[in-house]
Amino acid sequence: MFTSQLDPAQRVTSLKSLANEDFDILIIGGGVTGVGAALDAASRGLKVALVESQDFASGTSSRSSKLIHGGLRYLEQYDFKLVREALHERELMVTSLAPHLVKPVAFLYPLHEKYRERTYVGAGLALYDLLRGFQRALPWHKHLSEKKIAEIAPSLRGDLINGAIKYFDAQVDDARHTFSIARTAVRHGAVIASRVECEELLRNGKRIVGAKVRDLLSGKSISVSAKVTVMCAGVWSDQLHENFGINPGYKVAMSKGAHIVLPKSAIKSDAGIILKTTESVLFVIPWGEKWIVGTTDTPYKADRTNPVASPEDVEYIIEQANRVLLPKITASEIIGVYAGLRPLVANAENSNTTKLSREHIVDRPAPGFVSVAGGKYTTYRVMSKDVIDLAAKDLRRIVAESVTDKLPIIGADGFFALQQQVSQISEISGLPEASISHLLNRYGSLIYELLAIVVEDKNLGEPLTSELPYLKAEIIYAVSHEGAQSVDDVLSRRTRIAFEASDGGESLAVPVATLIAPILSWDAATQKKSVSEFIKHLKSERVALIKILAQVS
Ligand SMILES: Cc1cc2nc3c(=O)[nH]c(=O)nc-3n(C[C@H](O)[C@H](O)[C@H](O)COP(=O)(O)OP(=O)(O)OC[C@H]3O[C@@H](n4cnc5c(N)ncnc54)[C@H](O)[C@@H]3O)c2cc1C
Incomplete structure (x- = not known):
């Protein structure tokens, strides 16, 4: 009935619909959470619209480490629920929802110490493999001999490494995945337009009844009528709450993460590498004929739209990677660099952002207005489902259950x-x-x-x-x-x-x-x-x- 094409003609039609139709749900934000929510709502039979002020995925959703993973380091924070949930999502994406985009990737976890560390990390990886339950799309972890390590990753320093464990996660081109979900939502009837900014909320007494949005290409303002407005604005959430005069139940702290991109020749390895750092972890991730190496984790308060890596970020990444690599990587080998902002749901004043939970929060600060923030790329589908479940309560009618766990995105079939x-x-x-x-x-x-x-x-x-x-x-x-x-x-x-x-x-x-x-x-x-x-x-x-x-x- 609907096509999935996003082209200039579709945008014109969408703008007309935004102005003339009444929607059940209006979504603000076209990152992975917003487009996921649009797909979730449309596939439950709801009439849904989405506006994105820039390009789809131009916020955090194009700037991640591009891993679909349980998050090994959350095991150390005893966040088993988050790890299990994320591993379940990883399995779904690799096997049925997006196998054309989400691919298994092998990592080596180098060990510096022969017994204690091996037991500790080995137990952690066994738990990581166990937490995915009975699903088994990716191979089980494996302890490697020194000979095997030298074969797989000649660039790992043999003089410093006392073994390694190989385990599997998955990776994705995040931006491509995000607008593929947007297109899937359009195929299920969602009205979607990018470069349309939500400027203020429309009110009828205390109830939010839609929003005033501006088409940034023509400058025209449009009043969109919706029973529930759903905000999925990531690191923009605090700013929008303030603009909209909404008193939210949470705050979003920003943490900047930078990556560098190197040619394949810079590191000799057939697998990715994960390194524990004092603050967090560093990934050396295979990316076609390149490597993506990162990331950093520093509190951030400046411009949300164009976060950039600093020379200190780049130096830190090189220094951490060079702890285990020989030949060492050098700045002159770097091809590209990018930075993104993590939307971390703040759990206390002045807390260290590294320790904040990656779990998401859904909030209903006003009748007719709900929001979601936090989480990880990997768990976008769960966040999207949770926020539409909450929005559905405001619709005051029976709404079908989410079916996105059974709904492959466009291109996945066959x-x-x-x-x-x-x-x-x-x-x-x-x-x-x-x-x-x-x-x-x-x-x-x-x-x-x-x-x-x-x-x-x-x-x-x-x-x-x-x-x-x-x-x-x-x-x-x-x-x-x-x-x-x-x-x-x-x-x-x-x-x-x-x-x-x-x-x-x-x-x-x-x-x-x-x-x-x-x-x-x-x-x-x-x-x-x-x-x-x-x-x-x-x-x-x-x-x-x-x-x-x-x-x-
Ligand atoms: C460095 C880094 C590495 C990461 N690595 C991983 C990883 O490997 N795996 C993983 O699972 N997760 C990872 N994450 C986390 C993941 O990327 C994010 O959780 C996820 O992308 C957030 O998506 P979102 O849709 O909530 O936010 P965003 O993608 O930021 O989307 C919010 C959107 O709202 C739009 N918007 C703002 N204001 C308005 C307005 N007024 N009107 C309309 N639209 C508006 C913005 O333009 C933006 O596109 C990483 C994050 C970072 C920063």
């Missing part, structure tokens, strides 16, 4: 079969097998929509750049199907070129703008503006890198 048909698809399409595998792991069964673009114009089957596997057709698709509206949307989130390319994608900004301009009906001036906005944003993101490289050269 993925396991398609994975085995790479050579046939390659033959039919004329694209190399490597490109087919690349497309399948990003679009799943939606690959046919991409291939249709290549059928129309063969040139679009070519790579955008020789440095990375993205095809030109993906740039077109980002705008025609995935809701991208700027060069930054395409280079930072629909693809991850902004942290994967050695120049951050600066040299690709003009070619990308040229490809997308006709679909967005851009004139030359708009095209130029989008390019220069991306380059300005890129330079601010890479400021730490530029400073550090200046110091070492």
Whole structure:
């Protein structure tokens, strides 16, 4: 009945619906929690709208470590409920909800001490494996011999390491996963628009009856009528509570986490590595032909929209990784850097953010207004379900139970079969097998929509750049199907070129703008503006890198 396409025409239709229809639920925020809530509500048969002030996933949901995990360190905080819940979600995503996007990944836990540490960590990992219950999509952990460690990870310092345990978690392109959920919600009837900001709430006496939102592209204000407004604004929650004159039951503290991106050649290992630090943990995560290394955990109070890594963040990450790596990684090898803000539900004044619980809170501070904050990317579905359960109480009618644990996101259907048909698809399409595998792991069964673009114009089957596997057709698709509206949307989130390319994608900004301009009906001036906005944003993101490289050269 509904398509999942997010394109300029769909946005126009959505804006009309926002102005003219009455909704059961209006969601503020298009991060993973908000789009998850939109899908949860739409799939219960509710009439739902969602507004996102920037691009989908442009907040924390594109800036995480991209792990779908139980969180080993929460075991040390005895947070077994959170670990068990997250492992259950991991299992669901890898096996049925999003197998095309959520992939198992092996990690090594290096041991420095032969007996006590091995017993302690081994017991922790056994508990980690046990907490997932009877589900077994990922292999059990394994103690490795020194010979095996040297084979798997030659870069791990043999002189310092006294063994290692291999265990499994999963990883995802967070931004891609988030807007795939947004598209799934649209397919189930949700009305969704990005670059629409919620400015104030509409009231009828004490009851919230919707919100005044502004289309940031046209500047027009729209009053959206909704029985319940659901705020999923992550680190923006405190600010919005204040703007809306709402007295909430919780506060959200912000903690900044930075990552650096390195070429595969910088670290010789066939598995990721997890390192315990004094504050937290450091992950060395395989990311295609790159490594993502992070993260930091520092209290933060500045600009929420563009958090950037500092030179100290980058130095800390290099220093921690080099505790166990040989050859050591150097600043000059860094390709990219990014930072994000954790929305931590504050449990006490002046508490140390590292120790705050990652569990989420749902709140109903006013009739017709509910919110959710905290949690982890991994548990988005549970957060989304919980907040819609609470919103449903305000609808004062019987509302169906959540079905999102049985609802695969778009592209998931048939993925396991398609994975085995790479050579046939390659033959039919004329694209190399490597490109087919690349497309399948990003679009799943939606690959046919991409291939249709290549059928129309063969040139679009070519790579955008020789440095990375993205095809030109993906740039077109980002705008025609995935809701991208700027060069930054395409280079930072629909693809991850902004942290994967050695120049951050600066040299690709003009070619990308040229490809997308006709679909967005851009004139030359708009095209130029989008390019220069991306380059300005890129330079601010890479400021730490530029400073550090200046110091070492
Ligand atoms: C460095 C780091 C590493 C992490 N690593 C992991 C990990 O490996 N695994 C894991 O499970 N979790 C991880 N997390 C946590 C996870 O990323 C977050 O919990 C999750 O992304 C939060 O999603 P959200 O939707 O609640 O918030 P967000 O993604 O921030 O979404 C909130 C949205 O609200 C929008 N908004 C704000 N104001 C308005 C308004 N007025 N109108 C409309 N929209 C508005 C914003 O633009 C934003 O898009 C990590 C977090 C960080 C910072």
